[in-house]
Amino acid sequence: xxxxLLIIVGLLVxxxxxxxxxxxxxxxxxxxSAKNGFTERWNTRRYEYRAQGIEVSNACDYxxxxxxxxxxxxxxxxxxxxxxxSSVILxxxxxxxxxxxxxxxxxxxxxxxxxxxxxxxxxxxxFTTARGPRCQSPLPANVNRxxxxxxxxxxxxxxxxxxxxxxxxxxxxEYPENLLGSLAxxxxxxxIAVSSQGRATGCYITSSAGFYxxxxxxxxxxxxxxxxxxxxxxxxxxxxxxxxxxVTWTAP
Numbered sequence: 001x002x003x004x005l006l007i008i009v010g011l012l013v014x015x016x017x018x019x020x021x022x023x024x025x026x027x028x029x030x031x032x033s034a035k036n037g038f039t040e041r042w043n044t045r046r047y048e049y050r051a052q053g054i055e056v057s058n059a060c061d062y063x064x065x066x067x068x069x070x071x072x073x074x075x076x077x078x079x080x081x082x083x084x085x086s087s088v089i090l091x092x093x094x095x096x097x098x099x100x101x102x103x104x105x106x107x108x109x110x111x112x113x114x115x116x117x118x119x120x121x122x123x124x125x126x127f128t129t130a131r132g133p134r135c136q137s138p139l140p141a142n143v144n145r146x147x148x149x150x151x152x153x154x155x156x157x158x159x160x161x162x163x164x165x166x167x168x169x170x171x172x173x174e175y176p177e178n179l180l181g182s183l184a185x186x187x188x189x190x191x192i193a194v195s196s197q198g199r200a201t202g203c204y205i206t207s208s209a210g211f212y213x214x215x216x217x218x219x220x221x222x223x224x225x226x227x228x229x230x231x232x233x234x235x236x237x238x239x240x241x242x243x244x245x246x247v248t249w250t251a252p
Contacts, residue, residue, distance in 0.1 A: 032060035032113050033090065053099035054109055058090035063116040065089050067133065068109060070100060076110045082120045082133045089116055123183065123251075137181040148215035152202030152223065155193035155242035160231035162194035162241040169225050175252050176213035183251040186210045188218045190245045196238040198228040209249055218247045 033056040058064055067087045069079035079085060088096050098109070112120065114135035124131040186209025193202035203219035222245050231241025 032058055032064050033066060033111070034059050035109075053097060055095055055097045056088075056090070056111075057095035058092055061092050063089065063091045065114045065116050065118060066111055067114065067120045067135075068098060068111045070098075071108050071110065074108050077132060078108070079110050080132055082122050085112070085120060085133060087120070121183065134183065135181075136183045139182050139184065140178060143179070143182075143184075144212035145210060146212050147205050147208035148212050148219065150190070150202070150204040151219055152200075153193040154202055154204050155191050155240075157191075157242075159193075159240060159242040160233070162192075162198070162231045162243045163229040164226060164243060165198075165229050166225060166227045169221065174217055174221055174247070175249060176211070176217050178213060179211065180252070184211060184214075185249050185251055186214050187246070187248045188215050190215070190218055190222070192222050192226070192243040192245050194228045194230060194241045194243050196230050196240055198230045198238075200226050200228070200243075201240075203245075206244075211249075214247075214249050218245060221247070 036055045037052065056066060056068075058066075065087055066089075067082075067085040069085045071078040088098075090096060100107075112133060112135060114120065115137070117138065119136045120133050121136045122131070123134045187207070188205065188209040189207035191204045191206055192200050193204075195201050200223045203223055205215045205219070208215050222243075226243075226245075228243060230238040233239045
């Protein structure tokens with residue numbers, strides 16, 4: 001029995017080197033927690049127990065929820081899912097010790113700081129294969145989940161098709177500002193009325209993203225920025241037509 005205890009003691013007192021990469025607040029870009037290493041010891045008549053780890057304290061003037069994960073790998077992607085993170089809520093100025101008890105097996109601390117009340121979720125980009133844990137803010141109380149009704153001229157479903165010729169339609173500012181931080185996503189489809197001069201004259205939502213502001217943003221985008229080659233009749237003359245617009249909204 002004594003020999004077994006000595007083996008356990010040898011594992012527990014092995015040196016632990018905890019390194020902390022700089023991780024910014026997922027929503028504000030500010031690092032809120034200050035970090036210091038610590039060592040704790042407990043002595044009995046037969047052995048000494050020693051734990052090492054990191055002490056974190058909230059340096060911000062608001063409460064944060066700190067999600068953290070220890071790993072062998074300095075790459076934050078070594079903690080790829082929300083399920084491997086633990087969490088602690090820190091009020092302004094509060095501190096908490098995060099011990100590492102597994103010898104040299106867990107060496108790196110990865111953290112994501114959210115506002116208190118936010119959730120940590122798994123996310124995957126719809127345009128790349130990137131994935132990882134991320135903070136999700138609650139939807140604002142005044143978010144409208146109804147479909148945007150549309151604006152301007154309603155194109156006939158049987159109208160000939162125009163062709164989009166805009167090369168600079170997307171500038172990166174299309175995602176609705178009031179949904180930033182919520183990670184809300186969706187897909188909007190609309191029928192755009194296009195004049196014989198190649199200008200959008202109306203926008204009618206045929207499939208809503210589930211958010212009024214996403215649907216309205218699509219209409220604003222195509223009504224203000226889009227330029228078209230007009231539809232042609234059988235004789236090759238430019239006529240009023242339509243275009244089917246589709247936007248997949250991915251949280252920035």
